[in-house]
Amino acid sequence: MDLNLTNEEIHFRDELRAWLEASVPKEWDEVREESLEERFEFLKGWQRKLYEAGWAGISWPKEYGGRGASLMQQVIFWQEMAQAGAPPMANVLGLGIIGPTIIAFGTDAQKTRFLKKILSAEEIWCQGFSEPNAGSDLASLQTEARLDGGHYIVNGQKVWTSYGWAADWCELVVRTDPNVPKHKGLTVLMVDMKTPGVDIRPLRQMTGETEFSEVFFRDVRVPVENVVGKVNEGWDVAIGTLMHERGTFGAGLQIIYKRNMDRLIDLARNLHRNGRPAAQDPLVRQKLAQCYAEIEIMRLNQMRAFSRINATGVPGPEGSIMKIFWSELNQRFQQIAQELLGPFGQLTGADGHAIDKGIWSYGYLRARGNTIEAGTSEIQRNIIGHFVLGLPRSY
Amino acid sequence: MQFGLSESQQMLRDNARKFFAGECPIAQVRRLLETVTAHDDALWASMTDQGFTGIIFPEDYGGVGLGKVELILLMEEAGRALLPGPLFSTVALAGAVIDVVAAPAQKKKYLEPICRGAARATVAIPEASGSWDPADVQLSVANGKLTGEKLFVPDAAIADSILVVAREGVFAVDSKAPGISIKPMPGMDQTRKLYSVRFASTPGEKVGESSGLGKALDVATAALAAEMVGGMQRTLEITVEYAKTRKQFGKPIGSFQAVQHQCADMYLETESARSAAYYAAWALEENTPDAAVAVSIAKMYASDASRTVGNRGIQIHGGMGFTWENDLHLYYRRAKASETAFGDATFHRERIARLVIDAGAVSAQSA
Numbered sequence: 038m039d040l041n042l043t044n045e046e047i048h049f050r051d052e053l054r055a056w057l058e059a060s061v062p063k064e065w066d067e068v069r070e071e072s073l074e075e076r077f078e079f080l081k082g083w084q085r086k087l088y089e090a091g092w093a094g095i096s097w098p099k100e101y102g103g104r105g106a107s108l109m110q111q112v113i114f115w116q117e118m119a120q121a122g123a124p125p126m127a128n129v130l131g132l133g134i135i136g137p138t139i140i141a142f143g144t145d146a147q148k149t150r151f152l153k154k155i156l157s158a159e160e161i162w163c164q165g166f167s168e169p170n171a172g173s174d175l176a177s178l179q180t181e182a183r184l185d186g187g188h189y190i191v192n193g194q195k196v197w198t199s200y201g202w203a204a205d206w207c208e209l210v211v212r213t214d215p216n217v218p219k220h221k222g223l224t225v226l227m228v229d230m231k232t233p234g235v236d237i238r239p240l241r242q243m244t245g246e247t248e249f250s251e252v253f254f255r256d257v258r259v260p261v262e263n264v265v266g267k268v269n270e271g272w273d274v275a276i277g278t279l280m281h282e283r284g285t286f287g288a289g290l291q292i293i294y295k296r297n298m299d300r301l302i303d304l305a306r307n308l309h310r311n312g313r314p315a316a317q318d319p320l321v322r323q324k325l326a327q328c329y330a331e332i333e334i335m336r337l338n339q340m341r342a343f344s345r346i347n348a349t350g351v352p353g354p355e356g357s358i359m360k361i362f363w364s365e366l367n368q369r370f371q372q373i374a375q376e377l378l379g380p381f382g383q384l385t386g387a388d389g390h391a392i393d394k395g396i397w398s399y400g401y402l403r404a405r406g407n408t409i410e411a412g413t414s415e416i417q418r419n420i421i422g423h424f425v426l427g428l429p430r431s432y
Numbered sequence: 433m434q435f436g437l438s439e440s441q442q443m444l445r446d447n448a449r450k451f452f453a454g455e456c457p458i459a460q461v462r463r464l465l466e467t468v469t470a471h472d473d474a475l476w477a478s479m480t481d482q483g484f485t486g487i488i489f490p491e492d493y494g495g496v497g498l499g500k501v502e503l504i505l506l507m508e509e510a511g512r513a514l515l516p517g518p519l520f521s522t523v524a525l526a527g528a529v530i531d532v533v534a535a536p537a538q539k540k541k542y543l544e545p546i547c548r549g550a551a552r553a554t555v556a557i558p559e560a561s562g563s564w565d566p567a568d569v570q571l572s573v574a575n576g577k578l579t580g581e582k583l584f585v586p587d588a589a590i591a592d593s594i595l596v597v598a599r600e601g602v603f604a605v606d607s608k609a610p611g612i613s614i615k616p617m618p619g620m621d622q623t624r625k626l627y628s629v630r631f632a633s634t635p636g637e638k639v640g641e642s643s644g645l646g647k648a649l650d651v652a653t654a655a656l657a658a659e660m661v662g663g664m665q666r667t668l669e670i671t672v673e674y675a676k677t678r679k680q681f682g683k684p685i686g687s688f689q690a691v692q693h694q695c696a697d698m699y700l701e702t703e704s705a706r707s708a709a710y711y712a713a714w715a716l717e718e719n720t721p722d723a724a725v726a727v728s729i730a731k732m733y734a735s736d737a738s739r740t741v742g743n744r745g746i747q748i749h750g751g752m753g754f755t756w757e758n759d760l761h762l763y764y765r766r767a768k769a770s771e772t773a774f775g776d777a778t779f780h781r782e783r784i785a786r787l788v789i790d791a792g793a794v795s796a797q798s799a
Contacts (some may be wrong), residue, residue, distance in 0.1 A: 038441065038501050038714055039434050046433060109433055302789055316789050319782070326781035329788055330708075330729040337707035340435040348436055358700040415689070421699055422692035426672050429687035 040340065042113075050113050056090060057121040065124045070386070070394075073247065077203050080127035084158035087126065093156045094132050096285070101140055101148065102156050108283065108347050112339075115289030119296070130199065131155035131162035133286065135208045138225070138278040142266035151206070151227070163204035165195040165228070165252060166275065172197075173416045175210075176219040176272060180254060182211035182226060184261070189213070189226060191234075191257040197410075201237050201250025204230050209254075210275050213268055223271035227263040234258075244402045283346055287339055287359055294332045294367065297400075301325065301374050304392065308377065315377055324373045331366050338362060357425055361417045364407035371401040435710070437505070444498075445505040451482055452513035458759055461514050465622040465762070469590045470516035471552075480549025485523055488651075489531055493539055494547035500651060504658040504713035508706075511662025514762055516623035518552050518587035524655035525586070526553035529595050532648035533602050533640025542593060542604060542639070553604075554591040555652075556582035556629055564775050566645050571631075572599045576638075577611075578631040584773070588614045588627035596629075596636060602645065603636030610634060621769035623762065647716075650727040653774045654712040657730040660738040660770050661709050663763045664702040670760060671695060671745040674752070685748070694744045701737035708733045725787050732780035738767040 042050065062068075068079045087093045096111050097103025106114065126132060136155045139147055154160040171178035180193025191211055198207070207228045214222030230237065234257040239247035266274035302325060305316040315321045338359060374397050375382040386395030408414040422428040437445065455478050464470045479485060488503045489495025503524060510519055523546065530542045530553075545551035559582060561568050571580035578596060588594060588607065596603045605612065611632035619626050672695055675686030685691050712730035715723040742764040746753035753760055775783070 038437060038710065040711070040714060041718075042433050305789070322785035322789065323778065323781045325789060326732075326784040329784060330732055330781070333726075333729055334704050334708050334733060337435070337711045338704055340433070341703075341707050341710075344434050344436040347434070358703055361696075361700060362704065415693070418693040418696035419689065421696035422686070422689075426692075426695055426699060428672065428675060428692050428695060429684050431687050431689045431692055 042109075046109055046113060049110050050117060053092070053114060053117050054121070056092065057117060057123060060086060060090070061121050061123045065122070068124075074203075077127060080124055081158040081161070083124050084126040084128055088157045093126065093158075094136060097136060097140065097152075097156075101136075101152050108285065108343055111283075111285035112288040112343055115286045116292050119289035119292035126158070127203075128155055128158045128161050130164055130208075131158075131160075134164065134278055135162045138208065138265060138274060141278060142225075142274050144262075146262070147227070147265065160205040161200060161203050162206045162208060163198050163201045163230075163250075163252075165198060165207045165209035167197045168194060169196050173413055175276075176223070178210060178212060178223070180209070180211050181215070182213050182224060182259070184213075185258075187261055188258040189224075189261065189264075191226070191228070191254045191259055193254050195252045195254075196240065196249075198250045198252050199248060201230075201252050202239050202247065206230060207252070208265070208275070209259075210271055213271075217269070220272045222269055223275070224268050225265040225271040225274045226259050227265060228254075228257065228259050232257050232259070243405065244399060283343070284339075284359060285343065287363065288336075288343075290363060291332065291336050291339060294335065294363075294370065297370065297374075298325075298329055298332050300393070301370075301377065302329075305377055308379075321377060324376070328366075328370050328373055331362075331369070335359075335362055335366060357417065357421050360412060361408075361414050361421075364404075364414065367407050368404045371397075371404040375401055435714075437501075441501060441505060444502055445509060447482075448484075448506050448509035449512070451478075452509055452515060455479075456513050456515055458514070458762075461516055461623060461762065464516040468616075468625075469587070470623055470625055471518060471587070471590045472516075475517065476552075477549060479519060484519060485527075485549050486547030487523065489527060489543055489547055493543040495543070500654065500713040500717040501710065503651070503655055504709055507655045507658040508662040508665075508709070511659030511766075512666045514623055514663065514666070514759075514766060518554065518590060520624070520652075520655065520659060521554040521586040521591070522546055522552045525555045525652040526591070526593075526595050528651040528655075529555055529602065529645065529648040530639060532651075533644040535640070538604070538637075538639045545592075551592040552587065552590055553593045553595060554585055554587050555595045555597070556585040556588070557597045557649075558582065558584050564649075564773070564779070566597050566642050566649070569597050569599055569642075571596065573601075573603060573636065573638075576635055577633040578603060578605060578636045579633055581628060581630045583626075583628050584617065585614075585627045585629050586624055586773075588629050589616070589625065594629060595639065596631070597642060597645065598636075599642075601638050601642055602640045604639045605631070605634055605636040609636075619769055620765040623766055624769060626769075646724070649774065650712075650724055651716055653731050654709060654716060654727050656770055656774055657705070657712065657727075657734040658709040660734040660767065661702065661706045663767055663770075664698070664705060664734075664738050664741040667741050667745040667760060667763050668695070668698045668702050671698065671748050674749055678750075678752075691748055694748055698741045698744050701741050705730070705734045705737045725784055728775075728780040728783045728787070731775060732777045732784065735771045735777040735780070739771055742767050 095104040095106040099105045168178045182189040182191045209226045209228045210223055212222050213224040234255040236253040238251045240249040240251050241247050306314055308315045310318045381392050382397050384391035385398055423430050483496045486495035487498050491497045527546050557564050591607050594605045594607055596605055611634040613630045615628050617626040617628050675691055676684050678685050708730040712726040715726040745760050752758050
């Protein structure tokens with residue numbers, strides 16, 4: 038057990054830190070206020086900058102344009118990005134999930150055609166997984182693809198498609214064989230979002246933003262060479278990649294939580310409660326200390342999980358608790374922020390009295406999505422119950 | 433960076449687990465808790481042979497010279513076995529206090545016998561206020577004589593010496609000294625006996641200043657948190673096993689999500705408490721700037737989690753969980769006693785607030 042960074046890790050960190058210091062765009066704070074589209078163009082430019090300096094897709098093998106970074110280097114990467122206040126990269130799904138899927142299952146032609154443009158943010162990707170009737174029970178999805186000569190004809194609807202409105206390409210999971218058990222008849226297709234019959238509608242969420250889209254497919258023709266992996270083995274292609282996602286970006290999320298925590302403590306020193314700084318109120322102190330401790334434990338759980346992967350090559354059982362831990366923690370944290378800010382917590386940035394330009398009211402609402410997106414807390418608990426503790430399946 | 437156990441650490445943990453399974457199975461625990469002191473000489477001698485009594489102490493005094501992480505692993509296994517008796521009070525508490533505050537001659541006198549299994553010791557801190565904060569101590573010493581009362585002193589009746597925290601420093605008192613009276617304080621947990629100890633002009637030998645006490649108590653507190661993790665782990669194992677075998681409506685109850693999700697939460701709480709305890713041990717060993725915060729985080733989390741894990745485990749067992757025959761209540765009792773010892777979650781949250789909010793962020797994360 039040694040939680041200090043090795044000399045090699047320190048070297049990597051220092052190199053990255055120096056680059057970020059010189060390169061993180063200072064105008065990000067203002068751009069944040071712009072429209073979603075303008076923001077996205079900005080983020081594409083930022084990713085391009087990272088790409089040109091060799092910092093996009095660092096986990097990818099060198100032969101595909103990555104750095105072949107070690108797990109710890111990936112952890113450090115996300116920590117430093119967050120620490121530097123760097124904007125996110127535009128092609129987050131392409132870099133984290135779709136690129137690795139193509140690397141693992143794609144043909145040489147597919148790799149040549151797609152990978153570089155994922156890294157450079159020239160082509161933005163989305164994932165067509167969830168459907169109105171297939172959420173947690175993803176394998177029951179109904180969007181169908183029928184073979185017609187050299188093409189599949191796709192019909193159906195996807196929902197909760199992150200960046201659907203911005204995407205050039207979609208990793209789409211479709212049913213190619215309705216006559217076999219539900220996991221067996223699925224196939225992964227790469228679909229050009231400009232193909233006739235693709236209809237993208239923004240989905241407005243409770244925060245008022247439109248991060249997600251609904252995507253409708255009506256007689257959309259997809260060439261057979263756009264199948265990833267084998268026909269009817271799409272479950273392994275789509276889910277296999279998700280299961281290998283090691284969640285190193287979570288290390289960056291933890292840094293962001295830590296920064297939010299520091300900010301909240303700072304606010305508590307300056308806001309007044311019962312005639313004294315809120316930071317001196319015993320109840321406020323209890324709540325802040327609880328959150329502070331949990332954010333630290335989030336870091337420790339992550340480091341144990343990453344160390345396990347490093348040592349054994351596979352995610353250990355600690356990994357399965359991370360999603361529940363960060364999502365539920367953020368909800369508790371946002372509620373405590375609301376309690377501390379009192380009536381000011383509800384204000385949006387549009388009001389001059391708002392604290393921190395209204396990020397706290399946004400954060401409170403956005404946190405409700407945390408326990409739903411990327412596998413609900415209920416599904417996460419099922420996974421722990423069945424796969425970690427060995428309890429019988431409940432469904 | 434590697435936040436995992438080394439090979440030798442894994443070996444130590446596996447050996448300790450095997451040792452406790454053989455020498456102190458639950459039947460032995462049940463036998464000992466019915467005794468007056470919950471102490472067994474033969475078991476103590478075996479533990480001494482294993483090097484447990486000298487695990488973290490310098491080889492100069494007959495110790496094994498291992499680190500805090502090794503101590504934490506041993507205590508975790510002791511907690512998993514619900515080990516009765518004075519291993520915690522003698523080694524992780526009294527031994528740590530002497531090791532930190534005493535001068536070499538006194539270490540020779542008090543630590544060496546502990547290492548070779550010839551003596552047991554304990555530490556007396558709380559008084560009528562029930563506080564483990566040395567700053568709240570009232571007992572004072574005049575002309576080398578102690579007068580006053582200490583409460584919640586673990587294993588005092590089988591300790592050869594009692595280290596008393598007084599306003600003037602830390603004093604070693606012979607448990608047979610004149611004017612001392614030791615009375616049981618029967619509590620929920622009968623595996624670790626608590627006592628009130630009254631002193632009336634009792635002679636004591638000063639072994640160190642109270643100023644060094646914080647570090648020693650942090651070692652004891654982290655060790656206790658690790659012991660609690662072991663208790664949680666065992667409670668989880670017993671409960672999952674029951675959920676797999678107990679059938680209702682024709683199915684194992686573990687196939688119902690209402691039960692499964694409680695088990696998942698027990699797992700989350702146990703693993704999180706373990707992460708915090710391991711880190712606290714490492715931070716103490718390395719003397720990192722955030723070591724005290726890390727210890728408070730570990731004890732705070734373990735204090736709440738060990739109770740919650742126990743609650744869930746008993747609930748999942750249904751009526752069986754409420755019986756004397758089932759072992760869960762033994763762990764549950766220990767969990768409650770440990771929850772309050774060395775400060776409960778509320779105590780440690782306030783300590784975190786003092787260290788982080790008042791003193792400015794002390795963080796390992798400046799990396």
